[in-house]
Amino acid sequence: MYNNKYVNDWVAQMALMTQPKEIVWLDGSEEERDRLLKEAVATGEMIELNQEKLPGCYYHRTAVNDVARVEHCTFICTEHKEDAGPSNNWMEKSFAYAKLGTYFWGSMRGETMYVIPYIMGSAGSPFSKVGIELTDSIYVVLNMRIMTRMGKIAMDQLGDSPDYIKGLHAKGEVDPERRFICQFPEDNAIWSYGSAYGGNVLLGKKCFALRIASWLGRKEGWMAEHMLIVGIEDPQGNKQYVCAAFPSACGKTNLAMLIPPKKFRDMGYKVWTVGDDIAWLRIGEDGRLWAVNPEAGFFGVAPGTSMKSNPNALLTCKQGTIYTNVAIDKKDNTVWWEGMGTPAPEDAIDWKGNDWKPGQVDENGAPIKAAHPNSRFTAPAKNCPCIAPNWEDPKGVPISAIIFGGRRAKVAPLVYQSFSWEHGVFVGSTMASETTAAAAGAVGVVRRDPMAMKPFCGYNMGDYFGHWLEMGEKIPNPPKIFNVNWFRTDDEGHFIWPGFGDNFRVIQWILARCNGKVDAVKTAVGYEPRPEDIDLEDSGVDLETLKGLLSIDKDAWEQEAAEIETHLAQFEKLPPEIKKQADALKDRVAGM
Numbered sequence: 001m002y003n004n005k006y007v008n009d010w011v012a013q014m015a016l017m018t019q020p021k022e023i024v025w026l027d028g029s030e031e032e033r034d035r036l037l038k039e040a041v042a043t044g045e046m047i048e049l050n051q052e053k054l055p056g057c058y059y060h061r062t063a064v065n066d067v068a069r070v071e072h073c074t075f076i077c078t079e080h081k082e083d084a085g086p087s088n089n090w091m092e093k094s095f096a097y098a099k100l101g102t103y104f105w106g107s108m109r110g111e112t113m114y115v116i117p118y119i120m121g122s123a124g125s126p127f128s129k130v131g132i133e134l135t136d137s138i139y140v141v142l143n144m145r146i147m148t149r150m151g152k153i154a155m156d157q158l159g160d161s162p163d164y165i166k167g168l169h170a171k172g173e174v175d176p177e178r179r180f181i182c183q184f185p186e187d188n189a190i191w192s193y194g195s196a197y198g199g200n201v202l203l204g205k206k207c208f209a210l211r212i213a214s215w216l217g218r219k220e221g222w223m224a225e226h227m228l229i230v231g232i233e234d235p236q237g238n239k240q241y242v243c244a245a246f247p248s249a250c251g252k253t254n255l256a257m258l259i260p261p262k263k264f265r266d267m268g269y270k271v272w273t274v275g276d277d278i279a280w281l282r283i284g285e286d287g288r289l290w291a292v293n294p295e296a297g298f299f300g301v302a303p304g305t306s307m308k309s310n311p312n313a314l315l316t317c318k319q320g321t322i323y324t325n326v327a328i329d330k331k332d333n334t335v336w337w338e339g340m341g342t343p344a345p346e347d348a349i350d351w352k353g354n355d356w357k358p359g360q361v362d363e364n365g366a367p368i369k370a371a372h373p374n375s376r377f378t379a380p381a382k383n384c385p386c387i388a389p390n391w392e393d394p395k396g397v398p399i400s401a402i403i404f405g406g407r408r409a410k411v412a413p414l415v416y417q418s419f420s421w422e423h424g425v426f427v428g429s430t431m432a433s434e435t436t437a438a439a440a441g442a443v444g445v446v447r448r449d450p451m452a453m454k455p456f457c458g459y460n461m462g463d464y465f466g467h468w469l470e471m472g473e474k475i476p477n478p479p480k481i482f483n484v485n486w487f488r489t490d491d492e493g494h495f496i497w498p499g500f501g502d503n504f505r506v507i508q509w510i511l512a513r514c515n516g517k518v519d520a521v522k523t524a525v526g527y528e529p530r531p532e533d534i535d536l537e538d539s540g541v542d543l544e545t546l547k548g549l550l551s552i553d554k555d556a557w558e559q560e561a562a563e564i565e566t567h568l569a570q571f572e573k574l575p576p577e578i579k580k581q582a583d584a585l586k587d588r589v590a591g592m
């Protein structure tokens with residue numbers, strides 16, 4: 001037990017409801033880690049991997065029905081529906097407590113309840129916030145150890161204060177019909193039942209650091225965003241930082257760790273990772289916007305991660321990493337996934353626990369994947385070869401540019417800059433992207449995902465747009481706002497832009513714009529680069545192809561503007577400025 005009366009009373013209450021056989025208060029020590037790992041390996045919950053090749057690495061397989069976030073089971077629970085808004089599922093708060101209470105009742109009978117105190121943000125920072133997660137899952141504990149600063153350090157920070165986020169998680173039956181991820185922003189509380197996967201259960205991540213934190217940010221004058229934070233160092237040693245909001249599985253981790261093309265490396269450019277998924281943004285004393293990464297690790301998409309696409313990520317998860325739902329190579333008890341860049345193992349165990357051989361097909365003749373498309377690694381950020389030396393700086397890093405982007409096979413050009421903050425907020429509010437395996441449901445369907453926050457905004461999205469506009473008025477030196485799309489495809493469905501490290505070429509243009517070093521072309525959608533201003537040397541892309549990537553099709557954009565109008569019409573609290581921007585876009589496209 002810790003010495004905080006509020007915490008002790010709440011844990012006792014939750015234990016009365018869930019009835020665990022014992023309560024284990026975690027301190028975050030190495031001894032504790034070893035003990036829990038040993039126990040989880042003994043029960044089969046974790047599998048020890050090859051400790052010579054992957055020291056400290058373990059494997060976990062989730063239930064087949066529990067492999068991604070579940071947006072249809074995720075609720076914002078407030079007194080009034082209006083506070084959750086049209087883009088969230090809503091449950092009336094007291095109804096939700098009563099309903100979930102029936103699920104949680106006795107749900108930990110015969111099990112251990114772990115008490116995980118944790119900090120989002122670096123220890124001792126005035127911007128950090130403490131949470132406590134109660135869970136019956138050792139897997140959750142071991143992940144939270146990597147993703148947050150957890151244990152005694154968090155209780156020391158909390159002291160005798162009642163100011164913490166109360167998270168309750170129980171695996172329950174792991175039945176998709178009995179699965180609820182409920183946020184109670186009015187009460188600083190989260191109740192998650194019936195899942196044991198990622199963003200559903202690592203409550204510090206999406207539930208707290210985005211849904212609850214976005215609500216707090218609005219109240220307290222800051223922002224919690226689904227953004228990576230990356231630093232670019234020029235040959236003179238000057239560092240500039242950008243944030244980018246892309247929907248789930250659309251390239252944040254990759255952009256955060258990118259390696260510039262050889263030419264730029266030779267010139268002395270360097271890239272530094274500050275964060276890969278979440279940014280907490282505040283106005284600094286110098287009038288700029290400053291960002292901190294509240295997390296301590298990466299919960300990254302495994303498939304597609306190779307020494308070619310993202311060597312830094314691969315090197316990050318060589319030790320002290322938990323792998324979830326990838327494949328195991330039987331030969332040497334290591335891991336493998338599609339797009340790892342190495343030949344498929346001859347003899348593997350797939351993410352479902354079945355024997356797997358290359359070329360295996362299912363009853364419809366479709367290839368059976370060895371790793372689940374949303375299989376992940378949980379790795380400590382400090383392992384990352386390009387982690388920024390100042391990544392834990394309590395005051396964060398100053399932001400020069402905010403980049404929005406999504407997965408669009410057509411329509412959206414490679415890059416454009418917004419005309420103003422207001423226009424930039426409009427661009428963010430109308431973001432669209434093809435859905436991915438990061439959430440349960442159909443993949444590849446275009447949907448609007450404002451600021452990549454559709455699944456994560458803890459309050460009314462109309463008010464959220466309003467908050468963005470207000471922040472813009474309050475920041476004396478706001479970042480410039482851009483939009484990118486790495487995912488345009490040709491007629492055969494191949495990506496036209498090489499992406500990954502080559503995205504540095506686009507970042508260069510973005511920073512040149514921020515620094516007033518380069519002109520741009522005014523188009524109907526925003527400022528675009530003059531094609532010759534994107535350095536294509538050794539990219540394999542010629543000027544004509546680039547022109548294609550930057551092209552704006554009048555018919556497609558007329559349709560886009562109409563769809564945007566429909567999208568925005570759902571927000572009864574839409575700020576008039578956003579409506580004005582939508583009308584202006586329509587006019588500009590009509591005039592093309």
Ligand code: GTP
Nearest residue numbers: 248249250251252253254301303304438486499500
């Ligand atoms: P979450 O953790 O779900 O929030 O995802 P994320 O936004 O961090 O996405 P991530 O960087 O893990 O990339 C997801 C997938 O997109 C991976 O399979 C990558 O290989 C692929 N990807 C990332 N960047 C690019 C790019 O520039 N071009 C192409 N074609 N694919 C990319």
Ligand code: SPV
Nearest residue numbers: 069198199206248299438
């Ligand atoms: C995402 O889906 O955006 C993720 C993975 O980063 S999860 O933690 O499951 O939300």
Ligand code: MN
Nearest residue numbers: 226248249277
């Ligand atoms: Mn994410």
